[in-house]
Amino acid sequence: MFFTYLRRELRRRRKAALVVASGLALGIALVIVVSSASAGMQQAQGKVLESLYGLGTDMTVTKAAPPPSEGGRERPRFNFDAQDGDETQSSDIVMPQGFETLASSTVGKVADQTGVAGAVGGLSLSVLKVDGEFKPGEFAPRENTSGGGGGGGTGGPQGEVRGGGANFDVNSYTVYGTDTAHQDLGPLTSSKITDGRTFETTETDAEVAVVDSAYAKEKKYKVGSDVTIKGTKFEIVGIATADSGDASxxxxxxxxxxxxxxxxxxxxxxxxxxxDDSQQIAAVKSAVQKNIPGTTVTTSADLADRVSGSLSTASDLATSVGKWLSIAVLIAAFVVAGLLTMSAVTRRVQEFGTLKALGWKSGRVTRQVVGEAMVNGLVGGALGIAVGVAGAYVLTAVSPSLTAEVGSAAAGPGGGGGGMIRAGGPAGQAADKAIEIALTAPISAATIALAVGLAVTGGLIAGAFGGWRASRLRPADALRRVE
Known part of the structure; x- marks a missing residue:
C-alpha cells in the first residue's frame, strides 16, 4: 500500500517533484565539481613537490647559511693563458650550488637518529663553461706625409693596431652527484630511465653519466655519447625523463x-x-636540528608552503570561495526543497484529512510524506551526480594549465643562491622558472559517497518540513473543504 500510494502521488505531482529534485541536484553537482577541482589541484601541487623534492624523500638536511654579516660568497673567476696567434680558450668553473656543503659524515649522523629509515647524501653542482678564442689585432703602419724620413724622428715605427678582439660563449648547466650504492632516495628517483640504463652499484667513481631527456634533446646527446666536464670525459649510459615538471x-x-x-x-x-613513519616526520626533524647543529631541515610540508603562482591561487580559491559557495547553494536547495514539500502538503489538506478520517494514523501520513521527499532527494542526488561528473569531465578535457613557482627562502649567503631552493632538490629550481601542470578533476568514491549523503540529507530535511505540517492536520479540516 505504501509503495503503491507513493508511486501514484509522485506521478500525479511530477512537476513539483522535478522542481525539488532539480534544486537538490544543482547543489550536489556544484559540490562534486568543487571537490573534484580541489582534489585535482592537490594532485597538481603534489606533482610539483615531487619534481622538486624527489620520490621517497620525507625531508632534506642542508647546511645552515651563515648570517650576511660574515661576508658574501666568493665570485667565480676565469683564468686564460694568453698565446700568440689565434688561440681557442676553454674554462670550466664547477662549484657546489649555494656554496655551502656538509661533511659526508653528516649522512651517518642523520641515519643514526631515531625514526630515520634511511639517509643518502648528494652533491649539487653548478657548472659555468666558457668557450671561445682571442684574435690578436694587426699592426698597420701610418703613412708618412711629411716628405721626410720614414722614422718620423722617433726612431721607431709609426702606426696603429687594428682589428682583434674576443668571441666567447658562456654555457651553464647543473650536475648532481648521486650515491650509486643507494639510489632509492634522492632526486634521480623522480625520473624514469627511458633509454639505456641507470648507474650500477659498483660505479662509485666511474666516468659515466645519466642525462635528462630535455637536456639531451637540446644538446643532441644520446646513449654512448661523451660529455666533458672540466676536462674529464664522461660516457652517457642512460637518458632519464622526469615524471612531472622539470628534472632536478x-x-x-x-x-x-x-x-x-x-x-x-x-x-x-x-x-x-x-x-620510518610519516607520522614521525616532525619528531625526526626536531631530533636532527637538536643533535646536528649548523643544519637546516626542510620537510615536504615546508616546501609546500613556498609553492606560489596560479596553482596556489587557484587552490586557495577552490578551498575558500568554492567551499562557501557550495555550502550556500546547498542550504538554499535544502530550504527550498523543504518549503516546497510543506507547500505541497498544505495543498493536500483535503486528501490527508480524508485519509485520517478513513483510519490512517498521523504517523502513517507522516511516513508517506517523508517517503515521497526521500524519493525526490534520491532522484535529485542521481541528477546531481550525473551533472557533477559531466562538469568534472569537461574541466578535465579543457585542462587549463596552471603554473607554480618556488620562492628563494633558502638561498645561499649574501642574499644569493641564484634564487634557488637548496632544500628542494639538487638543482634547486630557480624561482623564476615556473613549472606548468595541467589541471584535472578526478572523482573519487568519497566524493560520490558525499553526494549520496547530501541527497539523503536533503530528502530528510524536506520530509521533516512536510511531515511536521502533515502531522498537524485533522480530519475536520478535510470535512470543511468538501463541496
Whole structure:
C-alpha cells in the first residue's frame, strides 16, 4: 500500500517533484565539481613537490647559511693563458650550488637518529663553461706625409693596431652527484630511465653519466655519447625523463667523481632522509636540528608552503570561495526543497484529512510524506551526480594549465643562491622558472559517497518540513473543504 500510494502521488505531482529534485541536484553537482577541482589541484601541487623534492624523500638536511654579516660568497673567476696567434680558450668553473656543503659524515649522523629509515647524501653542482678564442689585432703602419724620413724622428715605427678582439660563449648547466650504492632516495628517483640504463652499484667513481631527456634533446646527446666536464670525459649510459615538471639536474654522475671535479672531497650539499613513519616526520626533524647543529631541515610540508603562482591561487580559491559557495547553494536547495514539500502538503489538506478520517494514523501520513521527499532527494542526488561528473569531465578535457613557482627562502649567503631552493632538490629550481601542470578533476568514491549523503540529507530535511505540517492536520479540516 505504501509503495503503491507513493508511486501514484509522485506521478500525479511530477512537476513539483522535478522542481525539488532539480534544486537538490544543482547543489550536489556544484559540490562534486568543487571537490573534484580541489582534489585535482592537490594532485597538481603534489606533482610539483615531487619534481622538486624527489620520490621517497620525507625531508632534506642542508647546511645552515651563515648570517650576511660574515661576508658574501666568493665570485667565480676565469683564468686564460694568453698565446700568440689565434688561440681557442676553454674554462670550466664547477662549484657546489649555494656554496655551502656538509661533511659526508653528516649522512651517518642523520641515519643514526631515531625514526630515520634511511639517509643518502648528494652533491649539487653548478657548472659555468666558457668557450671561445682571442684574435690578436694587426699592426698597420701610418703613412708618412711629411716628405721626410720614414722614422718620423722617433726612431721607431709609426702606426696603429687594428682589428682583434674576443668571441666567447658562456654555457651553464647543473650536475648532481648521486650515491650509486643507494639510489632509492634522492632526486634521480623522480625520473624514469627511458633509454639505456641507470648507474650500477659498483660505479662509485666511474666516468659515466645519466642525462635528462630535455637536456639531451637540446644538446643532441644520446646513449654512448661523451660529455666533458672540466676536462674529464664522461660516457652517457642512460637518458632519464622526469615524471612531472622539470628534472632536478641536467646531468647525473657518481658522487665521488662529482666531489673530485668540484674539489669537495668528502662533502655533500644535501642529505635526503626517509622516516620510518610519516607520522614521525616532525619528531625526526626536531631530533636532527637538536643533535646536528649548523643544519637546516626542510620537510615536504615546508616546501609546500613556498609553492606560489596560479596553482596556489587557484587552490586557495577552490578551498575558500568554492567551499562557501557550495555550502550556500546547498542550504538554499535544502530550504527550498523543504518549503516546497510543506507547500505541497498544505495543498493536500483535503486528501490527508480524508485519509485520517478513513483510519490512517498521523504517523502513517507522516511516513508517506517523508517517503515521497526521500524519493525526490534520491532522484535529485542521481541528477546531481550525473551533472557533477559531466562538469568534472569537461574541466578535465579543457585542462587549463596552471603554473607554480618556488620562492628563494633558502638561498645561499649574501642574499644569493641564484634564487634557488637548496632544500628542494639538487638543482634547486630557480624561482623564476615556473613549472606548468595541467589541471584535472578526478572523482573519487568519497566524493560520490558525499553526494549520496547530501541527497539523503536533503530528502530528510524536506520530509521533516512536510511531515511536521502533515502531522498537524485533522480530519475536520478535510470535512470543511468538501463541496
Amino acid at each position: 639536474a641536467n646531468l647525473y654522475i657518481p658522487l665521488k667523481r662529482a666531489q673530485t671535479l668540484s674539489d669537495s672531497k668528502d662533502k655533500v650539499t644535501t642529505v635526503y632522509v626517509k622516516a
